[in-house]
Amino acid sequence: MRRYFAIALLITTSYGAKSQFLMDMVDTTTNMGKGMLSIYKKYDKLKISGYVQPEFQLAASKGTKSFNGGDFAANVNNRFTLRRGRMRFDYVHFAEGKGPSVQFVFQFDGSERGFFARDFWGRVMENQFQLFSFTMGLFARPFSYELNLGSGDRESPERGRMSQLLMKTERDLGAMISFEPRNKDHVLRYLKIDAGLFNGPGLSATADFDSHKDFISRIGLKPFPISKNIIFSFAGSWLNGGFLQNTKYVYTIANVQGNKTFIVDSSITNKGKIAPRKYYGIDAQLKMKHSWGFTELRAEFITGKQTASENSSETPGALFNNTEGYYIRKFNGAYFYFLQHLVNTKHQLAIKYDWFDPNTAVKGKDIGKNGTNINATNIRYNTLGLGYIYYATENLKFVLWYERITNEKTQLTGYTTDVKDDMFTCRLQFKF
Secondary structure, eight states: OHHHHHHHHHHHHOTTSOHHHHHHHOOTTSHHHHHHHHHHHHHTTEEEEEEEEEEEEEESSTTOOOSSSSOOOTTOSEEEEEEEEEEEEEEEEEETTTEEEEEEEEEEEEETTEEEEEEEEEEEEOOSSSOEEEEEEEEEOSOOTTTTSOTTTOSSSSOOHHHHHHSTTSEEEEEEEEEOOOSTTOTTTTEEEEEEEEOSSGGGSSSOOSSOOEEEEEEEEEEEEEETTEEEEEEEEEEEEEEEOOSSOEEEEEEETTEEEEEEEOOGGGTTSEEEEEEEEEEEEEEEEETTEEEEEEEEEEEEEEEEBTTBOSOOSSOOOTTOOEEEEEEEEEEEEEEEEESEEEEEEEEEEEEEESOTTOOGGGTTOTTOOOOGGGOOEEEEEEEEEEEEETTEEEEEEEEEEEEOOOSSTTOSSOOOOOEEEEEEEEEO
């Protein structure tokens, strides 16, 4: 009995071991061995994975406002922090002779800031044509390449400012249907289409605050081999959404006596309308294989219309009070990656440039100008990131990353020159 328990414990805890290794441990000519094989087959459907990202950060000044793990405290310019601690459970049920039919995923994030759910969803896959699947629950929105690139796989420590402001924590509650041929010989095997309806506020709210839903879709060409050593992929994304205006005050940019400024429309009919959130994105990736590794180029551009508050361009997590106004701004932003292995695949150089302009209707000279009401929320930022990544093993990664962050020069106090908010991050990632 003790022998049976020991073997069962070995099988159920060694998720990373190879199938053949486990099979070699089991004597299927005995009843006990047949029982072990049954247990192995059962637990093979369940996968447990995770990673932890402890890091040290050094900012250019105390109290730096940062998109690299949150703002620094008023008297702090360096810190140790546990950026992420993820644990993920995947369960897949295989229909006999038909392949996977149901998938369930639960993932949570734990750190010194608390524990939070990050994924909690189920997926149903049809097996007659092996083309469609249906997903429902809490999961990543099907928009953008960077938003859907996992934090454990991404080279840069964080997603860009644009991604964080437009879609904080990337995930939302909703339902999605996907077209993705699972037959390797299908003529459309490189095509993937996702389309779904989502609450809108994402994890910035604990519940939906209106009845309006965001429609989000993404159509993409999965990594396609142009030649033996070159792989290309691209996609287009669209978000058509918004949220309820519970006040009559709506602000937009106008030219008043030669000055750009926000003007208010306070028509009573504004109350009850839908404040717009319209995003359009396009992205592409090119990967070239060499004898020592890969060279990879990535680019993504997003533009559209964002409704937020006076003092933030972030998608709000609650409806405003009766005296607040809805600020509608046209925006754009982009990022560009250059990734290069050095000597071998263990060493990688990363260069990333991104920008986010939350209000394309104004320039730096318009912000803080006398007679206007345009504040720091409307400042454009550019970020140049330089990084070195060392993949010590498949379970351990070192990241050294420096970001040079520049802002538009304005007439606003505190932003007449570049703010000292550069950042250095040293991170270890332990993964299993």
